[in-house]
Amino acid sequence: MAAEAHLQAAEISASQCFEIWRHYDSDGNGYMDGKELQTFIQELQQARKKAGLELTSEMKAFVDQYGGNVDGKIGIVELAQILPTEENFLLFFRCQQLKSSEDFMQTWRKYDTDHSGFIDTEELKNFLKDLLQKANKQIDDAKLTEYTEIMLRMFDANNDGKLELTEMVTPSTGKFSYKISEFNKAFEMYDQDGSGFIDENELDALLKDLCEKNKKELDINSISTYKKNIMALSDGGKLYRTELALILCAEEN
Known part of the structure; x- marks a missing residue:
């Protein structure tokens, strides 16, 4: 099968990485978990052995971590870090920490x-090109087109030809994490003119309100640094609802 052949390769392309993902994420829930994950680990080991290739250090660490963990689950970004991809381009499109966002x-x-x-x-194509340039990655037009198509296949769930920010970015919650419903109530309270954004002064009150509602203690020693990191993501001092929600809110079950 194609997935097994890709696993046997010394190096795989971004498209092949995505094909492997689609094959093993059989239920399409956005994670490789349970039986899917265990099947992937087993077939990864078999495919590498069949091709006469050793497991890379990343693969060995992954097998050690998840080989006996039936409750484990990984996303496509984690998969890209495990496989010998030509470059881990996927890592540029998921914000994991405020500093990298x-x-x-x-x-x-x-x-x-x-x-x-x-x-x-x-x-999207120009967005990806700009983002790769910021990461000092130079690619040709053919590869850029390939990456654009993969991003659409990954994240454009309703096939409307648009990519949503909330689908591309992993919330960077740090030690603070709030329910979306509570966030919306607090945001609307401080965005009294309905402009869709709040400023740095209003952020203080918003954070304190959210902490109180969610029974979290506000660490005075770290709050200034946390605020500074959040404001670094603002648009000229304006914190828009969607962007701030990505930073502060955990997904509600």
Whole structure:
């Protein structure tokens, strides 16, 4: 099968990485877990042995961590870190920490000028090109087209030709994490003019309110640093609802 052949390769392309993902994420829930994950581990080991290839250090660490963990689950970004991909391009499109999110958000706003939270297919290609350049990655047009198509296949769930910010970015919650319902109530309270954004002064009150509602203690020693990191993602001092929600809110079950 194609997935097994890709696992046997010394190096795989971004498209092949995505094919492997689709094969093993059989239920399409966005994770490889349970039986899917155990099957992947077993077939990864068999495929590498059949091809006369040793497991890489990343693969060995992964097998040690998840080989006997039936409750474990991974996403496509974690998969990209395990496989011998030509480059881990997927890692550029998932913001894991506030520090790494600033370039992402600055580039995103260049195309999402109305703060709708969406960019269309044509804008996506240029967005990816700009983001890769910020990461000092130079690619040709053919590879850029390939990456654009993969991003759409990964994240454009309703096939409307638009990519949503909330689908591309992993919330960077740090030690703070709030329910979306509570966040919306607090945001609306401080965005009294309905502009869709709040400023740095209002952020203090918003954070304190959310902490109180969610019974979290506000660490005075770290709050200034946390605020500074959040404001680094702002648009000229304006914190828009969608962007701030990505930073502060955990997904509700």
